[in-house]
Amino acid sequence: FRLQLPPKRLKVKLSTRYDFKKEEKHWDKIRLDLNLWPAKWLEYDLDAGYSIGGVNKMTNLGNRFEIVPNRYTSFYFGHRFTHGSDADGIPNDVQDLFSGARFWLDRKKKWKLTVSNRFRQDPLDHGFELRDVGVELWRDLHAWEMTFSYRYKERAYLELEEHKVWVQFNIKELSGFKVGQQHSLRKDIERGKEMGAF
Numbered sequence: 001f002r003l004q005l006p007p008k009r010l011k012v013k014l015s016t017r018y019d020f021k022k023e024e025k026h027w028d029k030i031r032l033d034l035n036l037w038p039a040k041w042l043e044y045d046l047d048a049g050y051s052i053g054g055v056n057k058m059t060n061l062g063n064r065f066e067i068v069p070n071r072y073t074s075f076y077f078g079h080r081f082t083h084g085s086d087a088d089g090i091p092n093d094v095q096d097l098f099s100g101a102r103f104w105l106d107r108k109k110k111w112k113l114t115v116s117n118r119f120r121q122d123p124l125d126h127g128f129e130l131r132d133v134g135v136e137l138w139r140d141l142h143a144w145e146m147t148f149s150y151r152y153k154e155r156a157y158l159e160l161e162e163h164k165v166w167v168q169f170n171i172k173e174l175s176g177f178k179v180g181q182q183h184s185l186r187k188d189i190e191r192g193k194e195m196g197a198f
Contacts, residue, residue: 008037009036009038010034010035010036010037011035011036012033012035013031013032013033013034014031015030015031015033016030029049029050029051029052030050030051031047032048033046033047034046041067041068042067042068043065044063044064044066045064045066046062047060048060059082059083060083061080062080062081063078063079064076064077065077072103072104072107073102074101074102075099075101076101077097077099078097078098078099079096079097079098080098081093081094094120095120097119097128098118098119099116099117100114100115100116100117101114101116110139113136113137113138114134114136114138115135116136117130117132117133117134118130118131119131129154130154131153131154131155132151132154133151133152134150134152135149135150135151136148136149136150141169143171143172143173144169144170145169145172146167146168146169147167147168147169149166149168150163150164150165152164
């Protein structure tokens with residue numbers, strides 16, 4: 001089911017799946033995607049999942065705001081909630097706060113810089129801690145696209161931090177065809193010891 005109201009200010013999509021192969025619980029969760037443009041410079045996105053047969057009805061809920069002050073800059077921030085449980089059935093809900101910005105570095109929009117970060121709520125003390133930071137530089141190469149990315153991830157509960165750097169090329173007409181190289185480095189936070197590089 002899709003609904004789009006003129007002049008393209010609201011778009012709603014409601015979807016689910018039915019699996020004939022399963023003996024029970026044929027229906028997948030109901031998914032709602034909503035896009036709202038209350039102003040030219042503001043976009044709001046909502047996505048939610050509702051379980052039909054499960055015990056936990058609301059499985060996930062995400063909110064995202066994007067502010068576009070001009071043609072070359074945009075800022076976004078949001079919140080995501082995911083309902084889950086561990087192997088013993090104990091609730092293990094996850095909440096994330098995220099934000100970022102995109103900048104076109106030239107008038108022809110050949111270069112784009114994106115920065116982002118994400119904070120996750122600690123299930124014990126309910127405080128939010130930094131989980132990852134990302135920087136991405138994108139370049140238009142006519143028929144090709146090049147992306148240089150750096151991502152830092154920290155897992156305090158595992159006492160690990162990870163740095164990833166990669167370069168990727170892809171053909172615009174063949175979005176699934178990608179060629180690239182990735183390097184990753186993990187370190188023990190407490191000891192500063194390198195765990196492995198590949």
